[in-house]
Amino acid sequence: MDRRIAVIGTGYVGLVSGACFAYLGHKVIGLDIDEEKVEKLRKGKVPIYEPGLDRILSKALSDGNIEFTTDYEYAVKNSDFIFIAVGTPSREDGSADLTFVESAYRSIARYIGDEDFKVIVNKSTVPVGTGRWAREFIASLLRERGIKEPEKRFEVVSNPEFLREGKAVEDFMKPDRVVVGADNRDVAGLVASLYEKLQPPILITDLPTAEMIKYASNAFLATKISFINEIANICEKLGADVTVVARGMGLDHRISLHFLRAGCGFGGSCFPKDVKALIHTAKEVREEPELLESVISVNERQKLRPVEKLLKHIPSLEGRRVAVWGLSFKPETDDMREAPSIPIVRELVKRGAYVLAYDPVALENARKVFSEELKAGRLELVSDKYEALESSDALILVTEWDEFKEVDFDKLKGKVVVDGRNLWEPSIMKQFCTYESIGRP
Ligand code: UDX
Numbered sequence: 001m002d003r004r005i006a007v008i009g010t011g012y013v014g015l016v017s018g019a020c021f022a023y024l025g026h027k028v029i030g031l032d033i034d035e036e037k038v039e040k041l042r043k044g045k046v047p048i049y050e051p052g053l054d055r056i057l058s059k060a061l062s063d064g065n066i067e068f069t070t071d072y073e074y075a076v077k078n079s080d081f082i083f084i085a086v087g088t089p090s091r092e093d094g095s096a097d098l099t100f101v102e103s104a105y106r107s108i109a110r111y112i113g114d115e116d117f118k119v120i121v122n123k124s125t126v127p128v129g130t131g132r133w134a135r136e137f138i139a140s141l142l143r144e145r146g147i148k149e150p151e152k153r154f155e156v157v158s159n160p161e162f163l164r165e166g167k168a169v170e171d172f173m174k175p176d177r178v179v180v181g182a183d184n185r186d187v188a189g190l191v192a193s194l195y196e197k198l199q200p201p202i203l204i205t206d207l208p209t210a211e212m213i214k215y216a217s218n219a220f221l222a223t224k225i226s227f228i229n230e231i232a233n234i235c236e237k238l239g240a241d242v243t244v245v246a247r248g249m250g251l252d253h254r255i256s257l258h259f260l261r262a263g264c265g266f267g268g269s270c271f272p273k274d275v276k277a278l279i280h281t282a283k284e285v286r287e288e289p290e291l292l293e294s295v296i297s298v299n300e301r302q303k304l305r306p307v308e309k310l311l312k313h314i315p316s317l318e319g320r321r322v323a324v325w326g327l328s329f330k331p332e333t334d335d336m337r338e339a340p341s342i343p344i345v346r347e348l349v350k351r352g353a354y355v356l357a358y359d360p361v362a363l364e365n366a367r368k369v370f371s372e373e374l375k376a377g378r379l380e381l382v383s384d385k386y387e388a389l390e391s392s393d394a395l396i397l398v399t400e401w402d403e404f405k406e407v408d409f410d411k412l413k414g415k416v417v418v419d420g421r422n423l424w425e426p427s428i429m430k431q432f433c434t435y436e437s438i439g440r441p
Contacts, residue, residue, distance in 0.1 A: 002026050003194055006079035008104045012048055013123055013161050014085030020172040022060035024197050030068045031075040041068045049334040049361055052169040076111035085123040094276035096127050105134055109141035118154045119187055123161050125214050125274060127281050131158045131207035157182040157191050158207050160214035166332030175200045181210020218274040219292055224259040225266045226298040232262035232439025242439030243422055262439045264420035265302040267329030267338035303340040306396045306420040307347045309436040313416045318352035323388040326399025327359035327366045334361040336369050341398045349378045356380050356388040360401050386411055397423055
């Protein structure tokens with residue numbers, strides 16, 4: 001059955017979820033407070049780089065299954081399910097900042113009526129306990145408005161997302177699982193039924209368990225990466241090859257081959273933020289999350305590993321020119337949040353180098369991130385990978401975009417090349433340049 005869904009927030013999670021629900025046949029209202037963005041979305045213009053999303057969105061628009069608005073009253077009154085997909089950025093102390101979530105609850109509570117029953121679904125990653133707190137909070141707002149039996153007018157549900165950037169549409173349409181947490185099982189079943197057409201494995205839980213599944217999943221994947229990076233660093237000293245070690249481990253199905261690629265660390269909008277938030281939550285309940293703290297500290301160190309490797313061959317970078325290939329936190333996205341390229345470029349600049357950086361899609365975001373380095377004339381963003389390389393003494397590969405796989409070896413001659421993602425074959429590279437990679441002899 002087609003349902004009426006509002007999605008609050010048209011960022012990457014909200015827009016993908018809203019467009020995909022509409023593609024599945026539901027009637028979706030996407031709400032954002034940014035007028036300009038809403039105007040663009042109405043015309044089918046996708047403001048982020050996400051493969052396949054424009055196609056899904058234009059189909060949903062032409063079928064009349066999705067519309068966009070800035071009007072909370074309209075969105076709340078014309079929907080039965082209200083998904084919250086607003087940002088939960090990290091505060092200075094690592095905790096999640098719930099300002100946007102709280103403000104969404106307030107706006108929704110303003111328009112819930114005496115006869116209504118609304119299902120409010122948290123898609124945003126919120127600290128464990130937020131769902132139950134939200135129930136009290138929204139009920140108190142309704143009570144203030146004089147709404148009768150406020151607890152019966154809505155239910156709060158947790159339905160965390162597991163969408164990878166660059167593969168978000170695919171992950172939505174073919175989920176490994178759909179997790180729905182609610183203290184009222186019938187309502188959880190209603191939310192699960194929104195995904196019926198996809199026939200995913202469904203796990204129905206209580207509220208805090210669903211919230212914890214999201215954090216534990218991301219923390220575990222981040223742990224795998226820090227683990228393999230630490231193994232890589234040991235491999236290097238002992239002459240072992242981490243890529244083969246990872247394969248040998250991963251063929252054991254209890255371990256699996258995924259997320260065992262050693263490199264220069266993880267970035268992005270989720271892993272660093274979620275692990276830090278989980279550490280913060282654990283400390284609030286007087287637990288000492290030692291393992292999780294190490295996941296972060298190993299990662300921070302790993303990001304600078306390519307620079308250390310470069311220094312082995314060029315001990316002083318003063319006045320030297322260094323090319324950087326890849327700035328986004330991973331391929332297939334223009335997202336630079338927590339990208340390893342940020343500390344790498346800054347460290348190079350701090351050591352006196354002049355940096356020439358290239359990325360296939362992230363240059364616009366890079367311009368904002370590196371505004372100081374650009375102003376100081378220490379960094380140049382170029383639109384061709386060889387333009388960055390030509391006049392440089394060294395190259396650091398930070399993001400393994402497909403277009404870097406193919407390389408004109410002659411252009412590498414005489415240079416120091418640090419491959420931060422083990423993209424190239426050492427035996428070939430060593431014929432042309434001084435080659436370093438991560439965890440390989
Ligand atoms: C992640 C989760 O995968 C997704 O389920 C969650 O909802 C949001 O966070 P995303 O941040 O888009 O998705 O990126 P992902 O593909 O998981 O990669 C995260 C980071 O880990 C990247 O910087 C990537 O380069 C790094 N990584 C990943 C490794 O260094 N090694 C690996 O083996 C895998």
